[in-house]
Amino acid sequence: MRAEIISVGTELLLGQIVDTNAAFLARELAQLGIDLYFKQTVGDNPHRIQDAVRLAMSRAEAILITGGLGPTEDDLTVEAVAGALGEDLVRNEDVAAHIARFFESRGRIPPDTVYKQALVPRHARIIPNRRGTAPGIHLERDGRMVFIMPGVPFEMDGMMREYVIPYLAGRCGGALIGSVVLRVTGEGESAVEVRIKDLVRGTAPTIAPYAKLGEVHLRITAKGPPDEVREQLARGEALVRERLGDLVYGVDEQTLEMVVGEVLAARGLTVAAAESCTGGLLAERLTNVPGSSAYFVEGVTAYSDAAKVDLLNVPPRLIQAHGAVSAEVVEAMAAGIKARARTDLGVSITGIAGPSGGTAEKPVGLVFIGLAHRGGLLHRRLTFGSEPGRQGIRFLASQAALNLLRLHLLRG
């Protein structure tokens, strides 16, 4: 079965709101194993709504339309869709009674305009709206199913769960789509892709890479009966992990800071952070995990040289000899925060986030990350270039530092 989504609303075409409804509907269709090849977005204009509906009916069996069911003059969706299907509108007394009750239960008088929502296509089945006044509309025509739902996410969501999903599930039987996302960091998209090139070409499961800032997400997707989906996903994941090893840091919604936090908590280890160019981002990420107070003790943003000396006990001669952005200083920062906080681990970052402050020898995007652990000190030198911009460089630096910590915990 093929589906198509039509989002109606001039506010979408003005960019005033982001179409989260369409993403929700797309996810639900994917879960049902229904193919979605196209989405359309159209304004509150009857002719263009009709064009969109006719196009969708020419290439899909299930058409899901949201938006434009309100009581105002520019809510035209039901009328327009009815027109495209050659249906006239008739007043539905059940819907009218629902509207009256809805207002009554809230101690309010319904304005006359709201009864416009009781006008529905003559052959429509009504999708009950327990969360609002506008009814959903279900029409069958020429082997096509058309569902019209409100744009209010809360109302649309209720209709999907209570009516449309069960109905579609009944119509398409057995098969479903399942997927798992493997999160990868430590190498760029191209390098990751080279390692798994043949896997990306495969089907059953399909494996698709998505580049994110500082990481790559590999989505493994399988379609079929539940058992087969489970087996394909497990096989896909095993193949990818075999190739990429510990470049894979997490699964699905797991973030790098969550993964690091879990390992620290499980081993009863504590950590502290010393930052310069990231300005607190590393500490912010480590502590955006609920329960992080179990392992995160303190963080220091030592922006000035004086702060590096005062807060982190970095010897002034190191800064003089090598500069604040150097391997020597980043190691001293890591050692300094570990000693000050009396933690098992100290992580540090110093670098040049730009846009100014770069030199030929130390350009914008040069970052050192450091780690102090029980067995000693280590550092990495990274060059991100200036293109990611100040925020991009800061994020990439925090990502690399978290990954250094993760790999040390894994291997150490």
Place this chain on the structure above:
Amino acid sequence: MRAEIISVGTELLLGQIVDTNAAFLARELAQLGIDLYFKQTVGDNPHRIQDAVRLAMSRAEAILITGGLGPTEDDLTVEAVAGALGEDLVRNEDVAAHIARFFESRGRIPPDTVYKQALVPRHARIIPNRRGTAPGIHLERDGRMVFIMPGVPFEMDGMMREYVIPYLAGRCGGALIGSVVLRVTGEGESAVEVRIKDLVRGTAPTIAPYAKLGEVHLRITAKGPPDEVREQLARGEALVRERLGDLVYGVDEQTLEMVVGEVLAARGLTVAAAESCTGGLLAERLTNVPGSSAYFVEGVTAYSDAAKVDLLNVPPRLIQAHGAVSAEVVEAMAAGIKARARTDLGVSITGIAGPSGGTAEKPVGLVFIGLAHRGGLLHRRLTFGSEPGRQGIRFLASQAALNLLRLHLLRG
């Protein structure tokens, strides 16, 4: 001029990501006064991409396509669009050189696969990509303009601002839509709206409020010849400022941290931050402004009680008597960081970000913010409730602390 947006990406049709690019492009087109009647979303499939392009070319003059420009096998957009326009692909040596330099500046070897991005339609003009390797493509055909940009928001955004918007602005001339956004913080959306209710009902200019986390954006929009637009915008801004006074903190893209930074830099004042529940977010925001090293000296994330004593010199008896989340401790934190960093100002935050750790007396969402200045100490007690969630509470706390600093600087 009519435009159409085509978003390419199977991940959009699986609902794995929300199409924020399309909303951004729609806003930019609205700013230019260009009509957008349809948006299409299509997967990484060459035939369906071509169907979408042909349909768009039949009803719009400017077609903006994003996504599917990566180096991988399933990135097919350029090839498909070229096919729809009867163009063959040729290797562009400038693009190939850019790719080589891009990798080189990061000390990495470009894999062979990435050079696929140097294959462009024969008659394409190249839209430079300073932030990545995939070039943007600009084609003109039968009076239609086609722009192809990467799906990576950061890269797409750069191409829009540097190339596509100026080009379209040049092509559509004459009447324009102008707008200015006034950024408001310190009161909620409803309270702001009550104060400007009559202004929101007006036209020429229109004034529309958009609620954001911790702030409200008032967009003032006018349409017409340039002079009239300018006059209307100035009048609208004056009316809003008269009503809202110093609740208005900034204009257009100015962030709260930029505004605070400008005042600090202009007055030659320095600041340091002491944080608990925000975990470094306040320091991170203060330092995400280029040039912030002129006024930001250091920050401390004192997550544990011991860290508050050691790093900020908070008297242990204060913590014992009042708890770490208290007016007394937040003022001691502000005073402590100011003294330690020898700055003009010290800002502090302590609170309960949740999800756990709340009590009846000190529930999740309770936050104290503090300020130490030359004349003394002050604090505010804030209750955000648990609904914003951990990240929301942390952001709102950092926002309130920055605003406390801003208002002190304005009024002090």
